[in-house]
Amino acid sequence: MNYLLALDQGTSSSRSIVFDGQGRIVAMAQREFRQIYPQPGWVEHDPRELWDTQLATAKEALAKAKLTAKDISSIGITNQRETTVVWNRRTGEPIYNAIVWQDRRAEPTCAAMRDQGLEPLFRERTGLIIDAYFSGTKLKWILDHVPGARDAARRGDLAFGTVDTWLMWHLTGGRLHATDVSNASRTLLLNVHTNTWDDELLRLLDVPREMLPQVLPSSHVFGHTEAGLLGASLPIGGVAGDQQSALFGQACFRAGLAKNTYGTGCFMLMHTGQDFQQSANGLITTSAAQSTTTPEFALEGSVFIGGAVVQWLRDGLQAIKGSGEVQQLAESVPDSGGVMFVPAFTGMGAPYWKADARGAIVGLTRGSTVAHIARAALESIAFQSAALLTAMSRDAVAAGGAPVSELRVDGGACVNDLLMQFQADLLGIPVVRPKVIETTALGAAYLAGLSSGVYNNLDELAAQWQVERRFHPVMPRVRAEELMQRWEHAVRQATLE
Secondary structure (H helix, E strand, O other): OOEEEEEEEOOOEEEEEEEEOOOOEEEEEEEEOOOEOOOOOOOEEOHHHHHHHHHHHHHHHHHHOOOOHHHEEEEEEEEOOOOEEEEEOOOOOEOOOEEOOOOOOOHHHHHHHHHOOOHHHHHHHHOOOOOOOOHHHHHHHHHHHOOOHHHHHHOOOEEEEOHHHHHHHHHOOOOOOEEEHHHHOOOOOEEOOOOEEOHHHHHHHOOOHHHOOEEEOOEEEEEEOOHHHHOOOOEEEEEEEHHHHHHHHOOOOOOOOEEEEEOOOEEEEEEEEOOOOOOOOOOEEEEOOOOOOOOOEEEEEEEOOOOHHHHHHHHOOOOOOOHHHHHHHHHOOOOOOOOEEEOOEOEEOOOOOEOOOOOEEEOOOOOOOHHHHHHHHHHHHHHHHHHHHHHHHHHHHHOOOOOOOOEEEEOHHHHOHHHHHHHHHHHOOOEEEEOOOOHHHHHHHHHHHHHOOOOOOHHHHHHHOOEEEEEOOOOOHHHHHHHHHHHHHHHHHHOOO
């Protein structure tokens, strides 16, 4: 039996999952870590905690599976993207906390660059818009604000990486400073047409090339772990940013296939093959996970607050004691009673891109209860995702393709049947939930399995993908369109338009 170990370093927790060769989960371990909020709009993690919790869960998952490292064919890594770490090459110590993808502190830099008319250049080279979401502007902030950082970077003393790079550095005892193309494509520094760092973009963001990792395909033997960490030296055979990894794990290998991951945020990707499509509808173009050196692309829309709205109901509003209670509370009322919840706690992502938007609950009456607010919070996840799919289908049609005909779903919140049915109703197409919903980790395992010979090709992986349930739309289209119009009105109120 071939086993694969996936390290899934997410925004709120680190997880490790052992898969067998058929893509079935053998064992899983998970640990949460601190969220650090120094001031409004700022979000940080302690990089040491990311590494410590990830290593601990890897050991725990192996123990739960009753396996040793010698039973593992390869390790795959998937990670929260855009989160930015800078460390000293000699000591391995970070010079500042990791700045998380949700963090908005770099927005003044982005606004200045947009005012200079630089966005078309960045869009053409990287597929991205200029936004504080992406790593390059976070990296610039660290270099500008940590005393001595820029000089140290120019001397070659500092290393930059997204979380995958930080983990690989520690897994290999500091021997490996590398990333994969899907993570590199989220930095605003990579030319996605050539998969190389772009000197002009580096100059515009004032980032020394000396601190950048090597860029490799997503399915590739990156290096080998230190034997003392897990009990044997293991190949690191696959790396991908979490959303591209989920696209891969959902077997969306060809143009037109789309998936939505319901995690802390929501992330919808549609594969476009080798076609670099630029969106006219507020989406970005990103590199897909790649098993060869040939560039492949996807259109992507990002919702900053998805499942995190349930955490807010628990921790902020204290309406529920545990996240699992939200469906029961929401189902205690037949609908949201006219309440609309726009969870723009850190601005709004695609297709709106409103950095200054803030959360809003509208449509309240004396009859509104906490159950209506909970239902509106849950429905906000579906509304935001429906806006993304509408934009994606418009882009697909404009490029000569067909609208998205079904949506494959994964991530923690996709187990919520109420949410998935409402999502299908809003979209008017089937929502398809696979048997294995941990597709982010599964994608990393598949990438590792390809490079280590566990799998021969993509067709073999596509044959493993199995449906657990299809949610078919039942709501009349007129009603769905009316709800979407009310949602868009609520968004305009949250963005003060």
